[in-house]
Amino acid sequence: MSLSSNTLRSLEHALQYASLRQKVISNNIANADTPNYKAQDVSFKNVLEDSVNAISATRTDPRHFRFSAGDSSSEIVTESGTTYNSNGNSVDIDTEMANLASNQIYYESLIELEKGKLSSLLNVVRGGQ
Template structure:
């Protein structure tokens, strides 16, 4: 029996993705002046995750990990095709700051939604009081 709906699990995955984006963007900003540093980005692997869910593997033991389940649906990739500075660094500070602001807004919205879900559960548990 599931205690929580899939919504909470989906929000949790989105928060994990947003956290990874925050770390990668912060790392890019921290390495703004590092020679030959290549900016990184987080790519969401939604299509891959959906296809993996369709695959079925034979489990011979209950302790085996489910084949279709993946702990992360994103990849961290380096951007090697661009060059912005003379030292080989390709961090665009304006783009990174924009990404940081957008990610912060998304993260806050996800946290608000998760908080709302838990407040609804708390209301149900208390009996509406």
């Protein structure tokens, strides 16, 4: 029996995603006045694939979706074709600040979930006392 579960691994991947997204958003804010800087974001597709890959399922019908293993890393993508400023910069500071606040709430909720999971494990180790 393993103490580490899919839940802890999923939370770890989600925390890595949130941490990387925080860095990317901060970088966008820092470069808000840099000419020709293109805003970046973290691809959610890989995080979604990771979550799907963590699900173990048996395909009982050929019409069912396939579950396959994939890369567990997130990808930074540069927004192209969007220009908000006359200097070629595509950073919208209001959008980035909203993304920063949203990501912070997401990160803090993940921390609370992980604290609850680890607290439950500690309770089991102590014998329910």
